[in-house]
Every structure is written in structure tokens, then in C-alpha cells.
Amino acid sequence: MSTAKNNKPTESELEILGILWEKGSGTVRDVHEILEKSKDAGYTTTLKLMQIMHEKGLLKRDTSSKTHVYEAAISRESTQQQLLNKMINTVFNGSASQLVLQALGNHHSSQEELDKIKQYLNEIEQQQKK
Amino acid sequence: MSTAKNNKPTESELEILGILWEKGSGTVRDVHEILEKSKDAGYTTTLKLMQIMHEKGLLKRDTSSKTHVYEAAISRESTQQQLLNKMINTVFNGSASQLVLQALGNHHSSQEELDKIKQYLNEIEQQQKK
DNA sequence: CATTTGTTACGAAAATATTCGTAGATCAAT
DNA sequence: ATTGATCTACGAATATTTTCGTAACAAATG
Numbered sequence: 001m002s003t004a005k006n007n008k009p010t011e012s013e014l015e016i017l018g019i020l021w022e023k024g025s026g027t028v029r030d031v032h033e034i035l036e037k038s039k040d041a042g043y044t045t046t047l048k049l050m051q052i053m054h055e056k057g058l059l060k061r062d063t064s065s066k067t068h069v070y071e072a073a074i075s076r077e078s079t080q081q082q083l084l085n086k087m088i089n090t091v092f093n094g095s096a097s098q099l100v101l102q103a104l105g106n107h108h109s110s111q112e113e114l115d116k117i118k119q120y121l122n123e124i125e126q127q128q129k130k
Numbered sequence: 131m132s133t134a135k136n137n138k139p140t141e142s143e144l145e146i147l148g149i150l151w152e153k154g155s156g157t158v159r160d161v162h163e164i165l166e167k168s169k170d171a172g173y174t175t176t177l178k179l180m181q182i183m184h185e186k187g188l189l190k191r192d193t194s195s196k197t198h199v200y201e202a203a204i205s206r207e208s209t210q211q212q213l214l215n216k217m218i219n220t221v222f223n224g225s226a227s228q229l230v231l232q233a234l235g236n237h238h239s240s241q242e243e244l245d246k247i248k249q250y251l252n253e254i255e256q257q258q259k260k
Numbered sequence: 261c262a263t264t265t266g267t268t269a270c271g272a273a274a275a276t277a278t279t280c281g282t283a284g285a286t287c288a289a290t
Numbered sequence: 291a292t293t294g295a296t297c298t299a300c301g302a303a304t305a306t307t308t309t310c311g312t313a314a315c316a317a318a319t320g
Contacts, residue, residue: 018220045279090148097243100230113227
């Protein structure tokens, strides 16, 4: 369906995707400046990575102006789901709720977030009663 | 602290850890036979991987008999947490509860598991009220 | 005891991922 | 128009991960 999707992003590629999902879109320099804060690599390294990602179909780009503008070509949600599935299977022995417990345990969540989760749990239960 | 821990497991290494966490311990052949079901690699490949993992301190081994017996040297929980943290930061933009919702959404969880999560949520809320 | 089978050790090839140097293009400012 | 800054393209070097062939040895089998 989508023109590309078979390539799973590497570690570095995920970092770039994360940035673009947040920003919506951006130039190589935009991305690089954010990346620099947490990572130590040169500009052309980021450039090359983003070019590769474009080839793979992970990024779209607008080349109408000299400075190209990139955005993610795969959705955050589907990528999240794909990574979660693999993680659940390999490390959590297939148990999604085990992952949930572990995630809740060591991260501080606001009351609002907890409520959202509870509400969601209720919805799931309602569905299952049917 | 621990004799080793600085080396984060690679993709393949995680698969082996997952197997050993389940089994408790096992020989190369034990692990390989399970691995084979989902992966296509030779016996010596698995052997080599486990030897490397032992060097890195990811596995312990008992060499008292000819056929060595391995077990995980790092805990499932700490590894899970480490992976979750990275995933939350790069892909879920720092929101643990976003990860939780996504995980609950697309995986079927039993009523029992859902109850456990709810109970856990309540405990967290109690703590926060203090 | 010779042969087959199963095991570890080891080195190195192959495959992937990451990094960067350099060249050429474009554009803005002198 | 020359200079300087910034950008893309591209190739290649590095680094990392994965894979496997081969040798050596031990144990079991005939």
C-alpha cells in the first residue's frame, strides 16, 4: 500500500524520526541542531542519514527550494506498535500487561494520565463483556 | 557494582537473553533449537554469539562438563527498564503513559491482567496522595 | 581401535550501520 | 564578479553485528 514500509528504522534513524514527528517537518540543519544536544556527530552525518532514510522511504522531502524540507513518511503510531510488539515478544515473553506494569512502575505519571489509562481500561473491559 | 553491565545487548543477543530468562539456563544446543524456530542461522552462529555474550558479561556459564551450561547474567527487569526508557524517550516523546495506552490498545489482555493493572494504578495513586 | 557424532575455540568473511571528507552548486553580500 | 557561507551529493573509511568454515578435542558407537 504505502510506497515503502518494509525497512525497519535503525537506532539512529529512530532518533531522527522522533524529532520529525515532534516538529512536523524540518531541514537537515533543524534536525541536526536538536540531535547535537544528545549526540555527537557532524552535520554531514545527519545529512547522509536523512538521505538514506529518504531512499528507504522513511522520510518524504520537498526539494522545491535549495534547502530541502523533510518530514516523516511513516506514522508514529505504527512505528510505536511495531517496536512494542517486538519488545513484548522478545523481552516481555509475550505479555503486554507485564510491559505496562514495568512502564508504570518506574516512570512518574500525572494523575491526569493515570485517569486516562483507567478510563481506557474500562473501555476495554466493556468491549470484552460483549 | 556488578561485574558487567555497560554493554547493552544487541538485537540478536536480546533474543538469546529472552530464551534464557524463560528457561533459567541451557546449553548452546538448547538455545539454538528454540532460536531456530523463529530464525534461520547455523549452530556455530548461536555458539559464537553466546561466547561473545559471555565475554561481555551478559551470560554466566558453567564449564565443569564438556557441554557448557549458560544462564543470563543480567536481570530481565533491569533490561526491560533500560529498553523501555530509551523507547519512551525516543519514540514516545517522554510519555510513559502514552506507551501504556498504545500497548494496551493492540494487545489482547485477560481480565485478570487488566485487574492487576488497575490495582497497580490504585497503588500509585495512593502513594501520590501522600 | 577406528569412525562417527557432538562440542568448543577461533579467525575471518559478510552484512549493516555510522561517520565524515571533499567536491560542486546556489545564494547573499560585498 | 569575487568572496564566503551554506547546502546537497557522493564515495569511502570505520565501526559494529552477524554469520559461518575449519580445526581440535572428547565421547559414544560399532
